[in-house]
Each structure stands twice: as C-alpha cells, then as structure tokens.
Amino acid sequence: MFKRILHEDWTTIVPVIAFGITFTFFIVMIVRSMRMKKSQRDHLSSLPLEDDAPSD
C-alpha cells in the first residue's frame, strides 16, 4: 500500500483540490472585505491611534 502511495499518480488530483479550496476562500474573503462599509473601515483603522495619557 505505501509503495503505491509513493509511486502512483494519485497525487495529481491533490493540487487541483488544494488550489480550488484556497482560491474559493480567497475570493470569499476579498468579496467580504470589499463590501465593508467605508465608515467602518475608517473607524477600525483609526483604533490604534486613539491615544491614552500617562498618569503618575
């Protein structure tokens, strides 16, 4: 069995599946991020810039 795993061309299908899954995932995430509202984007990206004051 393991010899066959090493030598057979079973693996030719793996790249296609792998790429398919990942590509779909990429597309979904791109669509989701493109659909984000500008106001929310701006709000989120400004979060680190809200400053705090050191106290003693």
Next chain:
Amino acid sequence: MTITYDDKTPRHFMIASIIWGLVGMLVGVIAATQLSWWQANGQILETLTFGAIKTEGISWLTYGRLRPLHTNAVIFAFVGNMAFSGIYYSTQRLCKCRTASDKLSKIHFWGWQSIILGAAVTLPLGLTQGKEYAELIWPLDIAVALIWVVFAINFFWTLSKRNEPSLYVALWFYIATIITVAMLYIVNNLQIPTSITHSYPIFGGLQDALVQWWYGHNAVAFFLTTPILGIMYYFLPKAANRPVYSYRLSIIHFWALVFIYIWAGPHHLLNTALPHWLQTLGMLFSLMLWAPSWGGMLNGLLTLRGGWAQLRTDPVIKFFAAGITFYGMATFEGPLLSIRAVNELSHYTDWGIGHVHSGALGWNGLMAAGMFYWLAPRMWNTKLWSKGLANLHFWIALVGILLYVAAMWTAGITQGLMLGQLNDQGTGLKYEFVDTLLAIRWPYYFRSIGGTLYLIGFALCAFNIWKTAKSGEPVEGTAEVTPLDRKKKDFLSLKAVFGHKAVQHVFCVVIFTIFWIFAPRGGDYAALALVIVFSVLAVRAFRRDVQNWADFHDRLLENYIPLTVLAFIAVAIGGAVQIIPTLMVDRAKNIEGRLQEHYTPLELAGRDLYIDEGCFGCHSQMIRTLVPDVMRYGRQGVADDYSHLGESIYDFPHQWGSKRTGPDLAREGGPATEEGGHVRNGRRDNLWHFNHFLNPRQTSPGSNMPPYPWFFEEKTNFKSLPGRIAAQRRLGVPYPAMTKEEIEQNAREQALAIADTLKASAFIPGKEDLSGDELRNYLAERKIIAMIAYMQKLGTYTEQKLDKEKPDTFDPDQQRKRK
C-alpha cells in the same frame, strides 16, 4: 469614566524578554562556535583554567544539549515574552478597558518565567522529549498548557469586558495565536510518562514526523508570526502616526494566512518516506502562502507611505521597516525552499538554518527592538535615553544578520552541491561527508561573527532600555472611555450563527467533500451526491435570508466568540485532513515490505541516550528518495535502499532529523554476528564506534563532533528499562511478555556480549589498569555499550508480506487501485 491600564504586566514581560533574549542569543553564539571548534564543547575550560579542570568534554555544555536550549530560549522566552508584552499593552488599548484580572496576569507572568527557568535547567541536563522545539519534559508541558489557559481566560475575559464594540485586526491575530498554539501544543505533546522526567510520545515513525512538523511549522506560524503581525498592526500605525495602509488587505491577510499556514507542515518532510500526496499538499500550500504573506508585508510597508522621512529620525520606524522587510524576505524564501526540487539541495543543510535566522533575527528580533524602543519611554514616562545608541544597535544588528544569513546560504548551497557531486568517472560520489564539512568552515566562522555582532547590538538595546527606565518612573496609562452597552457588542450568540440552517448545510458540504475524497468506491459516489444535495440546500437557505447574511462578516467584527470559533475551524481543517488519514492507515499490520525490527532492552536504552544527548540535532535517520542520498547512505547491491516508511514505525519519537551536520545514520546498523542476536556488525565495527565516541577525530579526521567521555564513566540505567518497555508495549511495539528481571537480565547479557568483543582491543584513558574480563565487566555497565548496541541496530528490518486484503477505510489509495 477614567480607566487605568495595567502597564506593569507588559513592562515585566518586556524586561523578561530582554534578559532571556540576551541568554538565548549568547547560547546561540556558543553553539555556533562549537561547530567550528569542537574544543568549545567543554575542553576549552582546561585551557582557560590552566589545567585546573581536566576534561575532554562536559556533558551539559555539548552542542546537542545547548542547541535545544538556544532554540527554546529564543522562541518561547525571548519572542514569547515580547509577544505577551505587546499583547497585554495593545489589547487593553484596543478594548478600551483594563485587563480583566491582575491576578491572572501575575500568574501568567511568573508561571511563564518559571517554565523557562525549568527548561534552562532540564535541557542542559539532557532531559528532553527528543522532538524539535517540543523538547520540554512532560511536567513542563503540563505547566505550559495550564499557563496558556490562564492567559487565554484573561485575554477572552478582557474582550468580553471591552468598551469598544469593534475588534481591531490585531486582536484577531492574537485570538488565532491563542487557540492554535493550544491545539498544536496539546496534540504534539500527547505522551505516556515512564518517570517524572521521561516519557514516550504516543505517535511514532511517520505519524510522529507528520504531527511533529505540523506542530513545528505552525509554531513558527502561530508563535513567531501571528502575534508579531498583531503587534505590527497595532504598533506600526502608532509609531508612524497614520492608520494602516489598507484595512481591507489586513482582513484578507488574516483569513488567508490562518487558513493556509496550517497545511504547510509537510514541506519539512519532502522527498522522505512521507506519502507523496502529503508532500504535494505541503509544497502547494507553502507556495500559496506567498500571497497573504506578501500582502501583509506590503500592507505594513505602505503604512509608511508619505512618512518615509521618519526613517531618518526615528529608530523605531527604522527597526519596524527593516523587520517587516525581513518578514517579506523570509516568507519569500520559505515557499522557495518548499519546492521539492529546491528542497533536494537545501534540506538537511545550513540553508534552512539561514532561513530561520532571517526570520528570528530579522523579523522577530528587529520588531521586538522597535517595540521596546517605542514602549520604554511611555512605560517610564520619559524619553529614550539615547537615539544614537539605538541607531548603532540597528546598524550592528543589520550587518550581523546579513553576515549570518549570507554565510549560511554559502555553507548550505556549497555543502548541498558537494554532497551530490559524482566523481570524475561518474561511478560514485566525489566527496566524503567530512570533506564537505571542511569546505564550509569559513562560512561557519562568519556565522559566529554575525551572531556575535547581533548579540552586541542587542546588549546595546538592553543597556539603552535600562538607562531609559532609570531616567524615569514607571507609570500606568489612563484613558477616558464611555462604558459600552452590552447589547452593542457580542450580540451574535453561537446558536444564532451555528444553529442557522445555511451554516449547517455548508458544514455538511465540507464533511461530505472530505468523505468523497477518502471513502472507498461506492461510498465516494454517495458522498458526492450528498455534497450536491447540501450545496443546493445551503444556497436556498442563504437566499431565504439574504439581507441578514449580506453583512454577516461585518457583524462578526463585533462578536468575538463566533470569530474565534470560525478561526479555529479554519486552522483545524488542514491538520485534520493531513493527520487523520495517516493515523488510520499507518499501522504495522498494514505495512507491506520492510518492517522495522524493534529494539532489545539494551538497544532501547541506547536510543534513549541518543535522544538525551540531542544527537538528532546533527544526524538524520532518513535516506531520502534521491539518488545522491541512496548512493551515499544506501547499501551496495540493495535495490531501492532509501528509508521506507515501515523502517521507523516503532520509533517513539521518530528521529528523521532536520539537519545533517554529520552523516545520516539510517543504515548504520547491520545483521547479527552470533546466534543470540546480541552482537551485530553494521557499517562499522564495535571498536570503531568505541573509539569514535572517545575521540571522533581519531576515526574521522576533520570531524567537528564533540567527544563523549562521560559515556565511559556513567552507568546505563538498567532499572528504568522495565517501565520504559511497558510504555512501549502500550504504544503497540510487539515486545514479548517479559518480567522485570528478564528485561534487566536480557539487557545485561547483551551488554556483556558486546563488551566481550571489545575487551581485547579497547583502551580507556585513565583506566589503563583494566583489561580482560575486568575491562569487559566494567564496560558492560557503561553507557557506551548501550550506545554501540543502538548504533549497530539502526536500519534493521524484516520483510513483511500481507496475505489478506488490506483494510480500505479512509485509505486514499484503495479506490485508485481498484480502478
């Protein structure tokens, strides 16, 4: 209302990171130097003390024991503490609330430092699990798991108390770090203890290799990368005083990274006995990682758009910009090395070492320094003591890294090419292994110099931060916040998300797709039909509720629990698809062809010794399916003499290794020379091994291996063997039933038989008075004999023929065969 942040915890973690960073890097420089001068393994103390200490080598100072100390110190102590510092500081600010529990923060801090201290003591003592980056013994593993849970509770509790509805992307990276590291650490450290300091992992051979590198690769991903990316997304905008270049890109960066990273582990096992489909998956996902990694790098660098002038004046920006550039370089090199053809040359050489150091020194180290220089003035309410010194640190560090990495590239490529070169007649290999080692001694010197420069730079950083701290007073930050109505955050319950029909249908689609791939014929068609049915149902369910789902992702940003669960699913899928089928089919009873002969009690003692000494740091036990490997390490006249999968099935843990500073040992052993099977004669005889451990240069001129004088003094622990063999039996190694006495007697008999072959010719310095039977009896008790027994057993196997139909459940090959 006004809140006060807990800045004591991040401050403490920062100080700890700096201290442990110095220790880790110093040990690194020592270990690097040991590869150039074997005397640095302890013998040098004889020179330094003008002969007051007489030694050829000191056990706790040898490379094999120091290397894990170096890697663990840099990963878990230096970068770990740095990440915790950044996480505690930024999470509070992004959540606009103080960390949920000061007590838990304190337990986390002191618990983590105790674990590091435990590691710093146990690793040089040779107490190790023998798995790279997971060397810590089981009691420390349990402590790590407990402290990690404390950290997780504190973190998620803080999220639940937050006064800001939205979760900034840095927090997503922290969430992914916490859940994934927990998953990886627990699975890879499942083990059966045999004593308070020793255990065997529950996976062996190929299974262990796969689980180990699933863990090892993702320790890089989720311990050294994702938390630092979170830190980048918080501290870089802060330092540059401008928002991140593209928030959209950061979302894609996050999801793509956590989804893809986890699949890439098998690229550490290319061209080995690992099934080909797994190698292909590992290579492909590594190549695909390029995209999100570079997306993240560009997002970081472009955040500085319009602000590049700050590079000239602000050392923080300088460190961040260079750190992110190294992230880009390392994530370019990683996929490159994962291409199977490139990996033929690079694997097991110093190229890999260069790669990890461009990540650790360039990405982690420079990001850490940038963050420290930014945090210190704010933590002590003062100014950075010296910008000039920080700039000097930057340039020294940069030159150090470049020297280091270039040296390792040169060494790796030179050695890789030499190892595969044929002689002029084309009938054999041109170089002995030791020739290739001698050819790269200059790059090795330069590596030590590069590492030393980096260490000096970091010492300047430590001094600068110390002076900064002294010039100010520790302060806690405060902020005015508006308490948030609970209804405005975390309003999506898990039930609302996962109880929804559409989600359930999508889940079924994924499950049945996996069944379709792996199920035997007949079952796969049924699974495919179900995939189609559930796809239709899912689309219908989505369409019924389309408006609600349209902004599902937007709402996810304000609900940390569903976000965490989704991130967990994204990281768990990859591991499940790769590991579960292997666990199902890779059993001794399914092996066709070569099946490993299990170790005798004495050989097992030798093997445990091999692991304790960290021999796997320099020697592999895996002849790859490559012509130069088979020509160099395979036996003459034996066809297909690469390492077959069944040959290491009883190895708990596997010892395939990741670097060859010395030659591969997979075929070191050989057949028995007498009836009882106690004495074997492999590639080299017992006397050769005896002399080699005493003084490697006597048998292999030019070798950089340390001598092991304590093997000739310390006794083999025969008493521990029954417990260890009982554990091996539980793991499925087919030992016959033996009583404790029989096990010990068997080991002692074999030791005497091996020692008997040496009594006429062996010579131990300082024990000149021993000879004949006296010498034999002395040696039989000593570790050297157990070690020789193990060496002579390596690579022995029996041929197994399967007479029945193989089980076909989840066997990815079965359906192909029938077609």
